[in-house]
Amino acid sequence: MKPVRVGICGLGTVGGGTFNVLTRNADEITRRAGRPIVIEQVAHRSLNPACDLTGIRTTNDVFEVASNPDVDVVVELIGGYDLARDLVLTAIENGKHVVTANKALIAVHGNEIFKAAHQKGVIVAFEAAVAGGIPVIKSLREGLGANRISWVAGIINGTGNYILTHMRDEGRAFEDVLAEAQALGYAESDPTFDVEGIDAAHKLTILASIAYGVPLQFDKAYTEGISRVTAEDVEQADNLGYIIKHLGISKRTDSGLELRVHPTLIPKERLLASVHGVKNAIAVMGDAVGPTLYYGAGAGAEPTASAVVADLLDVARDISTEHRYRTPYLAFGGITENGESLPIMPMEDIITAYYLRLLAVDRPGVLARVASILSEEGISIEALIQQEATEGELVPIILMTHRTQERNMNEAIRRIESLADIAGSVTRIRVESLDEE
Secondary structure: OOOOOEEEOOHHHHHHHHHHHHHHOHHHHHHOOOOOOEEEEEEEOOOOOOOOOOOEEEEEHHHHHHOOOOOOOOEEOOOOOHHHHHHHHHHHHHHOOOEEOOOOHHHHHHHHHHHHHHHOOOEEOHHHHHHHHHHHHHHHHOOOOOOOOOEEEEEEEHHHHHHHHHHHHOOOOHHHHHHHHHOOOOOOOHHHHHOOHHHHHHHHHHHHHHHOOOOHHHHEEEEEEOOOHHHHHHHHHHHOEEEEEEEEEEEEEEEEEEEEEEEEEEEOOOOHHOOOOOOOEEEEEEEOOEEEEEEEEEOOOOHHHHHHHHHHHHHHHOOOOOHHHHHOOOOOHHHHHHHHHOOOOHHHHEEEEEEEEEEOOOOHHHHEEEEEEEEOOOOEEEEEEEOOEEEEOOEEEEEEEHHHEEEHHHHHHHHOOOOOOOEEEEEEEEEEOOOOO
């Protein structure tokens, strides 16, 4: 059969991995696709010494690839927002199918991109945009298509998971482990996207859209990082039977959809609690199948390339299929109409349990005043640990609460912090059971 001709834009870590997997496994890929998938052109800013470009047409201009009449599929691996958006929309306008690993692009501009692609009748595939080599998008969109999804929760940023793992295993401070992660190349010199939850929120936005059939709404995702989590929090969580993970969580409720990324205490026996280091994992609860877990490498050259090439295989198989018979980009037809009945809930409406850590002056009545404030806000205490006084006669107090609305907890924390006998701010970490029954 006629080969599918590919133009790769970007020859960095993922681009280089994609180039090498396509060339190394060409025979196997041809057998799976039913036709050859050949690299027609590569656009790159600098050479990748791991890639042999002999006989391959190259350019420094990604838009040359997007307008090349000999290219059937543009593979966008340049990253970022604006240039990537322009490249993808140009490729679509020229009738090219698109494969991308760019989670930020899809989370922020996906609605516009999918609309343009639908009008042109071309495929946009983005499996590699979430959790690297783990085929979670295909699983949600196709494998779990019979299910009504009730929640999705995931460790979808390897950097944050690496930091929290080493904080727990070695009792080290956040800043110390972050510096190590940067030295090892797991974290960028500017780690904001990873440690403050932005990267995970991009991915969660995509997963939620596919799970529930709603438009992409990254601007409504709540994000909170892990920089305020201390070694003491990690130790206390362990003593209480929990592990702290930086989770992306989306739930279907009677009031709408939750869409949030933050540090979370989860019970040690949960599936996600056993995922350590730089690995990613996503747990999904479906009404028919129950809980499923998708685990593996969430980043890296060839794990991510595995997902990119899997998308190219899908394009090769579907390229001759009439557009209306292809799998919808976000799993559901009529996304906008269906999504109107499932609004994204404000964070203050979320209901969850809480871990609180505060420093109090060691004198009678302080704990009673704290408990009184919580009670007045409708918050009940599940567990309490009062430690030995520290220097300056400050007593660390650890509280675990039952489930309550975030709005109530916000007010309770505001009132507790205003007490003269409370030193500094109250540390708040949300607690999720992630019930797997």
